[in-house]
Amino acid sequence: MRLIFEKHKDGRRGFSYGTSDVPAAKPLALKYCRKIRAQLPCLSELDVVRHFTNLSRLNFSVDTNFYPLGSCTMKYNPKFTERIAAWEGFCQLHPLLPQLSGGGMLAQGSLEVLYETDKLLAEITGMSAFTLQPLAGAHGELTGVMLIAAYHRDRGKRRKYIIVPDSSHGTNPASAAIAGYEVKVIPTGADGYLDLEQYKQQLNEEVAAVMLTCPDTLGIFNPQIKEIADLAHAAGALMYYDGANLNALLGKARPGDLGFDVVHINLHKTFATPHGGGGPGAGPVGVSEKLVEFLPISRVIRRQDATYALDYNYPKSIGYIAPFYGNFGVILKAYAYILVLGKEGLIKTAEIAVLNANYCQARLKEYYDLAFDKTCMHECVFSAWRQAKNGVHALDIAKYLIDQGYHPPTIYFPLIVKEALMIEPTETESKESLDDFIDTMIKIAHLAETSPAQVTQAPLHMPIRRLDEVRAARQPNLCWKKSLKELK
């Protein structure tokens, strides 16, 4: 499709502010004004509507395609939450309103949503209190690591290291490093679990925290999790829970009961808020009792007269990590979703998410090698090792799936599994959807043996074939003016 800039025509308008109803003011002195006018596309409203509508049709999405992207929990996003978040009473509220003198009473509805969501998440995870401020999962991680740093500083010892397993999400070591820690990596043993001996050797009084995902990124629940936590605590370190995979554990186990001190939750994964093509998400962070005093300000409190207010009186707080109260619009949708599901719905969510993943695993394990042959939780991880011997790699399988109308699983992650294919079906997919997908995967396995070129040529039926990613990185073209030059 042509770029919107290439559809520009001088003199077209898609929107007008009309004539200003105030008299013209004395113009701003020229030295403060821009001299080079922004070259923005000029189109009619219909041109713009058609452009973006047609762009939207080039995407796979949960509403149009099965989307088993492992670790991302691409479940169905109920529509009613979108409607609620768009109500003027919520979406037109200025965030500074409750910070004005007497303004708190004007935002009681939104403050109540924040307060109640905090309480629900605390019960779901077994933590003492939450901050809803983190704006995404990785932002929650950074917040969590800063809370851990504040805790150790308060006890007079900074500590130097954070431990992560080699199967961890890339955000874990990155968050630790940005908060000023060095990272120690623990390998995964031949049994698929964290190597306990290596772990014990690396644990010492310079370790600030251990960051784990549970179930881990292999989709496995580690039965030794409590022992791992107890060892960390004995060394004075804290336990950090990466909540990317919480969907598997709803009502089945709580991070707080497992011994975790800090937890982040991805509301856009477990609690069904839309992923928005990459965001916005929300990454609330829950903590155990000993970390509550360090939580970011402001915090929402409920007063004795049942009104809600912002409280800043936490002298040990790490301070502001976001401008206000988090991605309110996202939090609101998650709140509505939790209320509709209720206790039984949440438990059933975990059960069916795990059932669906095990069903995929059981039906496919004859055709693809499992990374570790165990009962999985909400996702299963295969290796395309067998297919790769015939020249059909995980990437080729992904591209063939696209041609068949499926968004591919996560590929090449976790890094410790060669040719990884990480499948997370989620609970909202029916048996029929799964069967169709599984049949296609079996067909690919068959083609890999009989006619590998059919797979490695894919995709053939999409608007573009495979792209030259090396060229994209070596000759970066990141802005339309560059495209113009290349056309000339």
Next chain:
Amino acid sequence: MSYIPHTPEDIKQMLSAIGAKSIDDLFKDIPPALRPKSFNLPASKSEFEVTRALRKLADKNAAGLVNFVGAGFYDHFIPAAVDALSGRSEFYTAYTPYQPECSQGWLQAIYEYQSIICELTGLDVSNASLYDGGTALFEAMMMALRHTGRNKIILDSGVNLIYRTMLYTYTSNLAIEFVEIPVEHGQSSREALLKYLDDKTAAVIFQNPNFFGAVDDHSDMVEQVHKFGALAIASVYPVSLGLLKTPGEMGFDIATGEGQSLGIPLSFGGPYLGFMAAKSQLVRQMPGRIVGATVDSEGRRGFVLTLQTREQHIRRERATSNICSNEALCALRAAIFISLLGGEGFKELSEHNYQKAEFAKERLSRINGVQVKRSSPTFNEFTVLLPGPADEVVHRMIGKGFACGFPLGRFYKGMDNYLLIAVTEKRTKEEIRSLADSLEAVI
């Protein structure tokens, strides 16, 4: 209600294929001792019941006040087409476009967004979005620290206090030296900058217009910053860039800002949009996703996520940032918003804001006891000195249906009687007059 399509028969067949007797079998790896100590959650409710309960909460909010509060977050009009297009679920129920062949719509939209941000800021490259204006400023600061290998940051105190506080929080475990320079007569102090600028300085951070609404031309200061080998960073209000000199024209190396004013509702603080643009030589230091154009195996143009060796999923603890999810849907809204307005419309938006604020200044200056600060030019926000504490005036004005401004005493010592007033294109002449009349009555 749980959005689960499984019939009992489905579950039976699936368990049989797995070889499990029951769903409980699948959870056998969780030892009994580790099962929840409590799971005391409310019972399920219907969509109708939850909608009704939340309607009551929405109605408790006073979103209908006539709004003159800005302080970095502005009440702008959003054309209906922005909601309609960004509300297409082919956009909002997709995720990060890792697989380009089935994500060309998203990738092209982000490429267009990046191009728009470059045009607005006058800089060469933009990323695909960050969380908000404050975290974007933090990321810019981290870029400068890495690029220069130095550890001192000079911070203009005209930068929004919320953002300055965020920078301090994020660096509390790092060894970074901060110096704040004062605002004099509304603008950045040239004298103080020269006093603190040295060859240890990694970056100097300004905001334009600054928190008090004052407009500046930082060109001379940026020149000084560059003499010492430091980077100049600007936090900017995008709506002002239809009129004001751009960060690029002033020589800034990095520009960041809050993109909420580009078609994103106030929504009680989020989701918002952090944007970032920089000179091209800094692109490999940038955080987050970046989309680039390339060609497919048949020579057709297509778009991909690129320069990914900067990012956490590849570089892990050596990544330029830990960011993964960003604010793509808000970036899309900004791209649609700007595309609807076009060059003319965007300039018009900027001018209406400027003119309405000038009209409000003129009208308010006629009130006895109200002093409009005029030491420097402003864009759509300005400071007035009241005869008494501003927060009391704000309180009384709420009773008259106005959120009349932000009391500066909340953020700045000794400024209890100052009020910061924002006037966007949404405020009518009548509303401005009515604000003035009510203000006259309450002071």
